[in-house]
Amino acid sequence: MKKKLVLFAIVLFALTTSFSFAQDGATTFKSKCAICHGPDGSGKTPMGEKLKILDLRSADVQKLSDAELTQIVAKGKDKMPAYDGKLTKEQIDQVIAHIRELAKKK
Numbered sequence: 001m002k003k004k005l006v007l008f009a010i011v012l013f014a015l016t017t018s019f020s021f022a023q024d025g026a027t028t029f030k031s032k033c034a035i036c037h038g039p040d041g042s043g044k045t046p047m048g049e050k051l052k053i054l055d056l057r058s059a060d061v062q063k064l065s066d067a068e069l070t071q072i073v074a075k076g077k078d079k080m081p082a083y084d085g086k087l088t089k090e091q092i093d094q095v096i097a098h099i100r101e102l103a104k105k106k
Contacts (some may be wrong), residue, residue, distance in 0.1 A: 002083060011095070024094045024097075025091075025093075025094030025095050025096070025097045025098030025101075026098050026101075028091050028094060028095050028098075029095050029098045029099070030088065032083065032086075032087070032095075033095065034049065035047060036048050036053055036080075037053060037056055039104075040055075040057070040102060040105070041055065041056030041057050041099060041102040042055050042057065043055050043056070044098055051079050056102055056103070057102050057103040057105075057106040058101050061099070061103075062100070062103045066093075066096050069096045070093070071097065073092050073095060073096070074087075074092055075088070
């Protein structure tokens, strides 16, 4: 019984931590990324369409590794600005997790 209780506590902690992590990523995404990428990551914004931004939910973006996405967010790419120094490593990781969640909602 005690083992089951400990296991339940661990699973509950993992779920709430993961949910909190995704929520923080959503908040950062909304404040820093959605102006171009749109709240759903589709890129269907005036700026996104002007810059021909890829849909973050697309297979082309989702096939990139977390390390590749982190590099793009941190260092920038093409017309996307670099967020290294503007966002912490943890915030960038949270945004990447949120981008993965956006693809699941497509």
